Amino acid sequence: MPRRKATNGNQPPKSRSRSGCLTCRKRKIRCDEGKPTCSNCQSKNLECQRGVALKWEQEYASRGLAFGRCGVWNKNGSSSDEPPNADPEALRWLPLPQIQPYHFVNSTVDGFEDNLAEQEELSALSGHYGALITMPESPGSPCSSASGLETSGQFFSLPYVTSPRGSFTSPMDSILYSPKAFPQLEDRSLASLLNYYLDRLCPLTTPSVRSKSPFASLVVPFILSASPNALDSVLALAARHLAKANRSWKPVAMQLEGKVLHTLRKRLISEDPSKVALDPEVPIIMMMLCMYEIINKCDERWVIHLKGARDLFVTRKKLLAGATPDSLLHFSERFFAYQDVIGRTACGEVPIFGRDYWKSDDQEVDAWLGGSPELISIVFSITDLCRLQRVDPEAASKDKFAIEAEKLERRLASLVQTMRDPGDELLWRSAEMKRLATVVYLYCALYGASPTTPLVVDHVRQILKHVAYCVDRDITAALTWPVFVAAAELDPLQDEIWTDPETKQPVYGRPLILKALDHMSKTSVANALKTRSVITAVWQEREIKPAKSPPPPTTTGATPSGASELNDWGIFVAPFSRNMSLA
Structure with a gap:
């Protein structure tokens, strides 16, 4: 019988191979881990298989084998691996949360698909958009299944005849179903976009x-x-929103937008500026292009349209001094002014539209704003005072700053928002959500409150209860700003916000916010993906740098933070929030 080789005490013991091939593991021999083929498999002319072999404890138990090292040995030298005896009364099982795809904040499948589809969308632009829409589609193709489009004769008919919350009746309905009512519609295959x-x-x-x-x-x-051109701007907006559900519409939207931009740019260069400023069609086109860019990527391009509209309105007011704008122009002015004032709350930049667009005594809730002009006026003043505190501490002396902050606090405390239709519960909830969000914004931006401040905790809980109510009923309009404020000031260490009275299960803040953003990404005209990316960046920053806990400002007349100090909002929210659209 051959003797064993004597071990050399100077050599370190050989460790067990951790990345050997599966073939050597099955043969129970040591693998030299050579790649692409180890020496054992090469000498025996075997297939060198690599990968991960999954082992199941139930299978080993049924065969009477030990599962891994379980029950074989441990560091104490004992051969038993039995769990320690525990008192059943001392054990407390935690509820298993329900995991949804939108709960993953670092990366999603949609994000990867968007990047992979970018080149395909750009290459598709070489073709004519009419050919893209009218081409026949094979059953089961991505376009036919995702868009739900059906052809009927020459034109497309969309199955979206009602909104998720019910039908929308309008005297214009019958007009839009007839393309003949729009003689300026050059491509009749685009009638479905109307x-x-x-x-x-x-x-x-x-x-x-x-x-x-x-x-x-x-x-x-x-x-x-x-x-x-005005009709094309509406079609471009519709196509871009439709592309959220079906990417095949994105090239259509891009070509329509390019056509509108080319015509508008040509007019701005060649025509008299006063003529362009007096044309009511131009601000409508700019409004549609602005919404297009918000839905598209929500970057600096929508702000360019905002600044262009500001210059247009300034020129128009000089030419028509004292004239009252009609309803359409008044709405377009308010659209741009609202985009400016709400977007600036996140970053605190210089205002593009002034405060004269908001009457401080107008208490009636506007159905499109989701709040009263008086409330928007208060929001405007909070942002201005916060910015003055940051960029010019000398002008915002502590006494002056405290006086102005207290004035805004008293205005907000005495705010009354009236409604033309008191029975419109959803509109009332929208106005209340924005009022609560304004309270949180005021205390965090002016008084240094943080997510742990009792007043902030209570108001964030109330906002999220309204958000949950609206999301359950597929109402996502006017939710962006309240959701953003509540998410930015949500306490990461106290995420359980209430218990559902029906299911008796705890409701957590972050999953609820992510659920709301998921609904908004499908059923709103806001860019929920951009909002979500900023919110997750704020959450991650809070986890790295926990906020300080200033004295809780729970009563009127609380002392504001120092004029030279950055508040919680300036530290955790503003750095991530440039070019945000929160309307």
Whole structure:
């Protein structure tokens, strides 16, 4: 019998191979881990299989074998691996949360698909959009299954005849189903986009089911007599929103937008500026292009349209001094001014539109704003005072700052928002959500409150209860800003916000916010993906750098933070929030 080789005490013991091939493991021999083929498999002319072999404890138990090292040995030298005896009464089982795809904040499948599809979308632009829409589709193709489009003769008919919350009746409905009413429609295959704009897009712009959207009641009658460029801007917006569900519409939207931009740029260069400023069609086109860019990527491009509209309105007011704008122009002015004031709350930049667009005594809730002009006026003043505190501490002396902050606090405390229709519960909830969000914003931006401040905790809970109510009823209009404020000031260490009275299960803040953003990404005209990316960045920053806990400002007349100090909002929210659209 051959003797064993004597072990050399100077050599370190050989460790067990951890990345050997599966073939050597099955043969129970040591693998030299050579790649692409180990020496054992090469000498025996075997297939060198690599990968991960999954082992199941139940299978080993049924065969009477030990599962891994279980029950074989441990560091204490004992051969038993039995669990320690535990008192059943001392054990407490935690509820297993329900995991949804939108709960993953670092990466999603949609994000990867968007990147992979970018080149395909750009290459598709080489073809004519009419050919793309009218081409026959094979059953089961992505376009036919995702869009739900059906052809009927020459034109497409969309199945979206009602919104998720019910039908939207309008005297314009019968007009849009007839392409003959729009002689400026150059490509008749795009007539379905008009139906989509009215039936699906317009109801998503207001939280009220009892009030008509100005995008339908004001814009649609205007484009009946406007140029083809105005109609194309509406079609581009509809196609871009439709592309959220079906990417094959994105090239259509991009070509329509490019056509509108080319015509508008040509007019701005060649025509007299006063003529362009007095044309009511131009601000409507700019409004549609602005919404297009918000839905598209929500980057600096929508702000360019905002600044262009500001210059247009300034020139128009100089030419028509003292004239009162009609309903459509008044709405377009308010649209841009609201985008500016709400977007600036996140980053605190220089205002583009002034405070004169908001009457401080107008208490009636606007169905499109989801709040009263007086409330928006208070929001404007909070942002201005917060910015003055940050960029010019000398001008914002502590006494002056405290006086102005207290004035805004008293205005907000005494705010009364009236409604033309008191029975419109959804519109009331929208106005209340924005009032609560304004309270949180005021205390965090001016008084240094943080997510752990009792007042902030209570108001965030109330906001999220309204959000949950609206999301359960597929109402996502006017939710963006309240959701953003509540998410930015949500306490990461106290995520359980209430217990569901029906299921008796705890409701957590972050999953609820992610659920709301998921609904908004499908059924709103806001860019919920951009909002979500900023919110997750704020959450991650809070986990890295926990906020300080200042004295809780729970009563009127609380002392504001120092004029030279950055508050909680400036530390955790503003750095991530440039070019945000929160309207």
